Amino acid sequence: xxxxxxxxxxxxxxxxxxxxxxxxxxxxxxxxxxxxxxxxxxxxxxxxxxxxxxxxxxxxxxxxxxxxxxxxxxxxxxxxxxxxxxxxxxxxxxxxxxxxxxxxxxxxxxxxxxxxxxxxxxxxxxxxxxxxxxxxxxxxxxxxxxxxxxxxxxxxxxxxxxxxxxxxxxxxxxxxxxxxxxxxxxxxxxxxxxxxxxxxxxxxxxxxxxxxxx
Amino acid sequence: xxxxxxxxxxxxxxxxxxxxxxxxxxxxxxxxxxxxxxxxxxxxxxxxxxxxxxxxxxxxxxxxxxxxxxxxxxxxxxxxxxxxxxxxxxxxxxxxxxxxxxxxxxxxxxxxxxxxxxxxxxxxxxxxxxxxxxxxxxxxxxxxxxxxxxxxxxxxxxxxxxxxxxxxxxxxxxxxxxxxxxxxxxxxxxxxxxxxxxxxxxxxxxxxxxxxxxxxxxxxxxxxxxxxxxxxxxxxxxxxxxxxxxxxxxxxxxxxxxxxxxxxxxxxxxxxxxxxxxxxxxxxxxxxxxxxxxxxxxxxxxxxxxxxxxxxxxxxxxxxxxxxxxxxxxxxxxxxxxxxxxxxxxxxxxxxxxxxx
Amino acid sequence: xxxxxxxxxxxxxxxxxxxxxxxxxxxxxxxxxxxxxxxxxxxxxxxxxxxxxxxxxxxxxxxxxxxxxxxxxxxxxxxxxxxxxxxxxxxxxxxxxxxxxxxxxxxxxxxxxxxxxxxxxxxxxxxxxxxxxxxxxxxxxxxxxxxxxxxxxxxxxxxxxxxxxxxxxxxxxxxxxxxxxxxxxxxxxxxxxxxxxxxxxxxxxxxxxxxxxxxxxxxxxxxxxxxxxxxxxxxxxxxxxxxxxxxxxxxxxxxxxxxx
Numbered sequence: 160x161x162x163x164x165x166x167x168x169x170x171x172x173x174x175x176x177x178x179x180x181x182x183x184x185x186x187x188x189x190x191x192x193x194x195x196x197x198x199x200x201x202x203x204x205x206x207x208x209x210x211x212x213x214x215x216x217x218x219x220x221x222x223x224x225x226x227x228x229x230x231x232x233x234x235x236x237x238x239x240x241x242x243x244x245x246x247x248x249x250x251x252x253x254x255x256x257x258x259x260x261x262x263x264x265x266x267x268x269x270x271x272x273x274x275x276x277x278x279x280x281x282x283x284x285x286x287x288x289x290x291x292x293x294x295x296x297x298x299x300x301x302x303x304x305x306x307x308x309x310x311x312x313x314x315x316x317x318x319x320x321x322x323x324x325x326x327x328x329x330x331x332x333x334x335x336x337x338x339x340x341x342x343x344x345x346x347x348x349x350x351x352x353x354x355x356x357x358x359x360x361x362x363x364x365x366x367x368x369x370x371x372x373x
Numbered sequence: 374x375x376x377x378x379x380x381x382x383x384x385x386x387x388x389x390x391x392x393x394x395x396x397x398x399x400x401x402x403x404x405x406x407x408x409x410x411x412x413x414x415x416x417x418x419x420x421x422x423x424x425x426x427x428x429x430x431x432x433x434x435x436x437x438x439x440x441x442x443x444x445x446x447x448x449x450x451x452x453x454x455x456x457x458x459x460x461x462x463x464x465x466x467x468x469x470x471x472x473x474x475x476x477x478x479x480x481x482x483x484x485x486x487x488x489x490x491x492x493x494x495x496x497x498x499x500x501x502x503x504x505x506x507x508x509x510x511x512x513x514x515x516x517x518x519x520x521x522x523x524x525x526x527x528x529x530x531x532x533x534x535x536x537x538x539x540x541x542x543x544x545x546x547x548x549x550x551x552x553x554x555x556x557x558x559x560x561x562x563x564x565x566x567x568x569x570x571x572x573x574x575x576x577x578x579x580x581x582x583x584x585x586x587x588x589x590x591x592x593x594x595x596x597x598x599x600x601x602x603x604x605x606x607x608x609x610x611x612x613x614x615x616x617x618x619x620x621x622x623x624x625x626x627x628x629x630x631x632x633x634x635x636x637x638x639x640x641x642x643x644x645x646x647x648x649x650x651x652x653x654x655x656x657x658x659x660x661x662x663x664x665x666x667x668x669x670x671x672x673x674x675x676x677x678x679x680x681x682x683x684x685x686x687x688x689x690x691x692x693x694x695x696x697x698x699x700x701x702x703x704x705x706x707x708x709x710x711x712x713x714x715x716x717x718x719x720x721x722x723x724x725x726x727x728x729x730x
Numbered sequence: 731x732x733x734x735x736x737x738x739x740x741x742x743x744x745x746x747x748x749x750x751x752x753x754x755x756x757x758x759x760x761x762x763x764x765x766x767x768x769x770x771x772x773x774x775x776x777x778x779x780x781x782x783x784x785x786x787x788x789x790x791x792x793x794x795x796x797x798x799x800x801x802x803x804x805x806x807x808x809x810x811x812x813x814x815x816x817x818x819x820x821x822x823x824x825x826x827x828x829x830x831x832x833x834x835x836x837x838x839x840x841x842x843x844x845x846x847x848x849x850x851x852x853x854x855x856x857x858x859x860x861x862x863x864x865x866x867x868x869x870x871x872x873x874x875x876x877x878x879x880x881x882x883x884x885x886x887x888x889x890x891x892x893x894x895x896x897x898x899x900x901x902x903x904x905x906x907x908x909x910x911x912x913x914x915x916x917x918x919x920x921x922x923x924x925x926x927x928x929x930x931x932x933x934x935x936x937x938x939x940x941x942x943x944x945x946x947x948x949x950x951x952x953x954x955x956x957x958x959x960x961x962x963x964x965x966x967x968x969x970x971x972x973x974x975x976x977x978x979x980x981x982x983x984x985x986x987x988x989x990x
Contacts, residue, residue, distance in 0.1 A: 184378075184539065187378050188378045195541075196376070196541050197378060197539075197540070198539065198541075199540070200534070223540075228629075228714055228715070230714065230715040395827070396823060396827060422826045426819075427848065430848075430849075431819040431848070431849055431852060434812065435819050436823060438792070438819065438822060438827075439826065439827045440823070441810050441820070441824060442824055442828050446827075464813055468810075559808040561789050561807075561808050561832065562788070562808070563808050564755075564788070564789045564806060564807040564808045565789075566806070567757065567806060569757075569807050571803070571810075571811075572809070572810045572811065573802075573810075577803055579757050579809075580757040581757050
C-alpha cells in the first residue's frame with residue numbers, strides 16, 4: 160500500500176479506563192487547533208472499564224486522503240499490552256512505538272521498530288496523580304515526535320476536560336510536561352524539514368480531478 | 374477556513390440548525406444516538422424543540438405534525454428504527470409534508486430501504502449518501518432545501534463511521550435559493566373563514582374547497598416523483614480515457630474506493646470509479662455514459678447486493694458486472710466489519726480483474 | 731338565580747328548530763353516518779364550545795381513522811388527517827411549533843385505545859398542552875363492527891360473536907382511568923350523548939377541557955360515549971338505552987381528574 164506523504168497515523172491501544180479515548184481526542188484536537196488536518200476514529204467495547212479500547216488518529220499537513228480505518232500506520236501509542244495484537248499487524252516497518260514501560264515490555268512483531276518506553280504509570284504515581292498516566296505517555300509521545308507542540312497539547316486538554324472535572328486540569332498538565340521532559344526531544348520526528356517549513360505543500364502525486372455534478 | 378475537530382454527529386446537528394431545522398424528535402439507538410444528544414443540547418438554544426420520544430413511531434409522527442405547521446422538521450434513527458417509521462414516511466409523502474430523515478445506519482448499507490422503501494403506495498424518497506463528514510454537512514442543508522422545494526420526505530444515509538468519526542470541519546451555512554411560501558401549512562388562521570385548510574392523504578378537500586380525491590392526487594404525486602427523478606440525480610464520476618474497470622460504490626465505502634483507485638491507477642491499472650451521490654434518483658444515465666467504454670463494473674457495497682440491481686438495470690447490456698462487497702458486521706453489531714478495509718478492497722478488485730468475465 | 735324572561739314584547743331572537751341551528755363551523759351537514767350515530771351529536775358540542783370560547787381562528791384539528799373522519803372533512807377548521815393511533819404524537823409536533831394555537835385530536839376507541847394507547851399515555855405523561863377527544867362507541871364501526879380494546883364484556887361484534895368473554899377475549903381497557911393517574915394530565919372526564927341531560931353535562935366537560943388548554947394547564951382529555959346501533963346490532967332507537975345499559979354501566983360518567 161502506498162504511503163500518503165504528509166500524513167501520520169497513530170494507533171492507540173489500552174484497556175478501558177486508561178485514558179485512551181481522552182488522549183487520542185486531545186491529540187487530534189491539538190493538531191486541528193494548530194492548523195493541521197486530523198481525523199479520529201475510536202473503537203471500544205460496551206463496558207466503561209476493563210474492555211478493549213482502541214483509537215486511531217491521522218494527522219496531516221494537507222487535507223487528508225486517509226480513511227477512517229487506516230490500513231497501515233506510522234506509529235503506536237500503547238498503555239498496556241492486552242490488545243496489542245489488534246493493532247500490531249497494521250504498523251509499518253520502522254514504526255515508532257511509544258509504550259508504557261510500567262505495565263509492559265517493548266512490544267514485538269514489527270520489523271525495525273523504534274520503541275520508546277516511558278514509565279508513565281510510575282511517574283504519574285510519583286506525581287501523586289495515578290490517573291494521569293496516559294497524559295504522561297502522551298507528553299512523551301509529542302516531545303519524541305513533535306507531531307504537535309506541548310503547549311498545544313496542554314491547551315487542547317484544557318478545552319476537552321468537562322466542566323465537572325476541572326480539578327484535574329493542573330494534574331493533567333503536570334503529567335504532560337513530565338512525560339515530555341522524560342524523553343529525548345525529537346528523537347523520532349514525525350515531520351520532515353520540508354513538512355515543518357509550513358509551506359503547506361501538496362503531497363507528491365496529485366489525484367485526478369473527479370468530475371462532479373453540481 | 375477555521376477547522377474545528379468535531380464528531381460527525383455534532384457537525385450534522387450544526388448543519389441542520391444552520392439550515393433552519395427547529396423541530397427534532399428521536400429515540401436513542403446507536404449510532405444515531407449522538408445526533409439526538411447533540412440536537413437535544415443545541416436546538417433549544419437556537420429557538421427550536423427537541424423531544425426524546427418514547428418510541429420511534431411517536432418521534433416520526435411528532436416530526437410530521439411539526440412539518441404540517443410549516444416548520445423545518447427532522448427525525449432519524451438507524452436502519453432498524455427507520456424500519457418502524459415506514460408507514461409515517463409514506464404518510465409524509467402522500468401528505469406532501471417535508472421531513473428530513475437521518476439514517477445513521479449500522480453495519481449494513483440499507484440501499485433498498487432508502488430507495489425502495491417499506492411504506493405503501495407510490496412515492497420515493499430523495500436520498501443523499503455522503504462519503505465523508507464534510508459532505509454530510511453539505512448534504513444535510515441541501516436536504517432541507519429539497520424537502521421544502523418538492524414537499525416530500527427525504528433521507529440522509531449516513532452510518533457509524535460518519536456519525537462517530539471526529540474530523541476537522543468548518544461548518545458553514547449554504548444557500549440554495551428562494552422557495553415559495555408554505556401556503557398549505559396549518560396554523561388555525563383559516564379556520565372559520567369558509568376556506569379552512571386540509572392535509573389528507575385522500576385529498577378529498579372540504580365542501581367549499583373540494584380536493585381531487587385519492588385517484589387523481591396519487592397520480593399527481595407519481596408525476597411529481599417522475600419530475601424529481603429527471604431533475605435531481607447527482608453523482609461523481611472519475612473515469613478517464615482508457616479506463617477498463619469501474620468500481621461503483623456509495624457512502625463511506627466510496628471513500629475507500631477513491632483511496633484504492635488512486636493507488637492502483639498510479640501503478641498503471643486502467644481503473645476508475647463512479648459514485649451515486651443521490652441513491653434516488655439513481656444516476657442511471659450518467660452511469661451508463663461513464664461506463665460506456667469500459668469492460669467491467671465492480672460494485673462495492675456492504676450488504677448482500679442491493680445497489681447492484683440498479684447498476685444492472687442501467688448498464689447490464691454492455692458490460693460484465695460483479696459484486697465485490699458483501700455482508701460485513703463487526704463484533705459489536707454496530708458498524709461495518711472487516712470488509713471495510715482498503716487492503717481487502719484492493720485484493721478483491723485485483724482478483725476480479727485477474728479472474729476476468 | 732332564575733332568569734326572569736320579559737313577556738311584554740315578543741322575544742328578540744326568533745324561534746328556530748333545534749335541527750336547523752347548525753354550528754357555523756360546519757361547511758356542510760351532509761354526512762354519511764348511520765341513523766342513530768352519536769358522533770355528530772358529540773362533534774357539534776365541540777364546535778359549539780369553540781364558537782363560545784371564540785377560538786376558531788386559532789384552532790387546528792388532527793383526526794384519526796374512523797367514521798368520525800367525516801367530521802373533519804365537513805368542518806371549517808384547519809385539519810390534518812393522521813395515521814391510526816398517532817394523533818396525540820402529531821398533535822404534540824403541532825402544538826410545540828404553535829404554542830398559541832388551540833390543538834385538538836379526535837379519535838375513536840379503535841384508533842386510540844387499540845392502536846394508539848402508547849401515544850395518548852405518553853402525550854398525557856409529558857403534559858402536552860393539547861386536548862384529546864375520544865369518541866368511544868366500543869366498536870370498530872368503520873370496518874363493520876369489530877372488537878376494540880374498549881369493547882365491553884358481553885358485547886357482540888363480528889370478532890366476538892357470542893359476546894365478549896374474558897377467557898377468550900380479555901377485559902376492556904378504561905383509558906380515562908389510566909390517564910387520570912398521570913401527573914401530566916390536567917383534566918380527564920368522561921361523558922355521553924345518549925340523553926339531553928348527558929349531552930349538557932358533556933358539553934360542560936368539553937368546555938372545561940378547552941379552557942384548561944388555553945390556560946396552559948397541561949394535557950386535557952374528554953372521552954364521550956357515543957351510540958353505534960349498527961355496530962352493536964341494535965335497532966336504531968334502542969341505541970341510547972343500550973349505551974346506558976352496556977357502556978355507561980361498565981365505565982361510569984364524570985370528571986376523573988381535575989386541577990383542583
